[in-house]
Amino acid sequence: MPRNKSIILLSVGHACVDVYQGAVAALVPFFVAERAYGYAAASGIVLAASLLSSVVQPLFGAVTDRWALPWLLPVSTVAGGVGIAVSGVFESYALTLAFVALSGIGVAAYHPEAARVARLASRGRHSAMGWFSLGGNLGFAAAPLLVTAVVAAGGLRLSPLLVLPALAGSVLCLPVLRALGGTAGGRTGRAVVGTDDRASFLKLSLAVVCRSIVFVGLSTFVALYAQQRVGGGAAAGAAALFVLYLGGAVGTVVGGNLADRWDRVRVVRWACLVSLVAVAGVVFVPGPLFYVFVALTSAGLYVPFSLLITLGQDYLPSRVGTASGVTLGLTVSVGGIASPVLGGIADASSLQVALLPLIALPALSWLAVRDLREPA
Template sequence: METSLDKNALAGVSSSPAAPPLAAMPQHTVYSVLGAISFSHLINDMIQSLVLAIYPMLKANFSLSFGQIGLITLTYQITASLLQPLIGSYTDKHPKPYSLPIGMGFTLAGLLLMSVAPNFGILLVAAALVGCGSSVFHPESSRVARMASGGQHGLAQSLFQVGGNAGSSLGPLLAALIIIPHGQRSIAWVSSAALVAIVVLTQIGRWYKRHPATKKARAAHAGHASLSRNQVRLAMGVLVLLVFSKYFYLASINSYFTFYLIDKFHLPVQAAQVHLFIFLAAVAAGTIIGGPIGDRIGRKYVIWVSILGVAPFTMLLPYANLFWTSMLTVVIGVVLASAFSAILVYAQELIPGKVGMIAGLFFGFAFGLGGIGAAVLGQLADATSIGYVYKVCSFLPLIGILTVFLPDVEGRRAKA
């Protein structure tokens, strides 16, 4: 097991002219690279959530309307979501080992511009730059995680994604401790984190450049010629619907759980936030668990349990007392969060040779759904009640029954 970014892992091309090609090298899990890419994911998603957390400050500083705040979000989401599959598709055909530090450079530029932005128009440009950085990072870093997995694709994706989960939870905390007390200019201080990430990602880029032949190795080991084009299309459609059910339900918790607890149980804000933190910790645990279990028992089984299996708990939640609400959200967080690694790796094996495009498609789709879900559910809560939102969302996991239409990809591969 590798424990540091030593020269064998990240130092680049060996000086020995007799170094064997990657395809001939024995596969092993490069934990140093997985740790580095997970750390970079933490910084990337910390910055993304930080931008959302400073909206109240920007609204006050620039006298923005809620419509203008929404336009900032739209600009950010368009660049962060819609560009991801396009970038992933391009880099599948034309690998760019140093695209990761370049992408983080866009994020750095966006932060610095946001710290000195004199008007709303410049804020939009800054938000677009931060979104572009995220759109480059996710498909390419997911590819690196798969390259470093040594065949443990679920484990690698789980380790990668848990870094993002941790970063998302740190962003609002960073905003509260640093940005809000010190004002807009202090956004530039966060750029030091982006600089650290650029250094780490440059080292990863050297390792990536040293191991370009994994594309051919991946195509050779993941072929599923027995599946027809219509079967692949059906399976991808089912996966998209499963991601929809997962992220729309998560949007109801992430955005409105504190309001739900305050409204139903009359909790103070601080106590409600503790319950939300417990849920986020459960999500992080589920993210780590789902990938390795999928490697062992098969990803389709994990998808079954994590989407459809969580339905009884979500349907009980709107009728539970405070104690059982807390218990149920822990179970829901762990079980539901285990799905994404399994879905992503399943899709990558369904369409071999398109690792970047698939990662970009699903990360972008998931990110976009989170924003859309929050907006739609907010409108529903205004029109009805926050309790009604949770009753409606409790049925979303039943979409998991569509898993029955997924072909047994791993079984087919074993027979090939």
């Protein structure tokens, strides 16, 4: 199978899986409206999916370091979809949590092995991995539209229809796995080249944590902040959120192409510096220029997204699955944990004061990666 076709299929499959990461938060208003869940109960649903998924991903990564498990791609995709689809069927809060947790486990099982298979299919091209990452970003962004279109029409009883992306994604990955054949299977499915550089991997993980806190913090509050800085009410906030997501989609692809020209570490360093200036602009610059800085922030955060994944794999060549699980999972959960802290600061002072710490995080990322070297 041509390399580009394999990556396209994997990218669309990635979108079909990450729909279920975004679907949990999108379902919360419907749970509140139909079942009268309080804020604590609603946040428990989100926590059941996101935190469990983030913590379990490195464990699946460690397993796939010992045994290549390409069959996990279709099976985990279906599990992610079934969990969300069934979560709206039962009135029991415990069963709702259980099925949302099942979806989180399915998402967790998918990413480390999918990242390994995408690496094989891309044959080392950073731009190809950028397209694979883009699929996940688009799926996450599309989740609210999909959930609203399905559930708003007939309530949570229609939630089983949300399994359809999972069925499509599970089928799309099969031709790629057949084409890779024995390359994707076996005990590890690869030969280890190079030695693990754990110190560099830890520094890289710190940069991923900082990026996560900035992105999740802005995703949570940029719509409200835009109304203060620009005016225009809810429309101004929605426009800011759209620019943040759109810039991420473009930045992911641009990052892969830049890394094909220059080394990944250099691109990551420059992205940190761009993010530093851009986040400061978001916090301090009023008026229409606010949107320009939101777009620059999104690009600065997403240009290195796929590069951080492949760098992590190259710093831990004997533990590619673990590296993928950490860069895609465990460190990302920190953003969700830090978001309530920012909200508490905003309640105690102002939203601008709460966003001030986000300016320092790209600088911390730059300090973490400044001494890194491109892996051989």
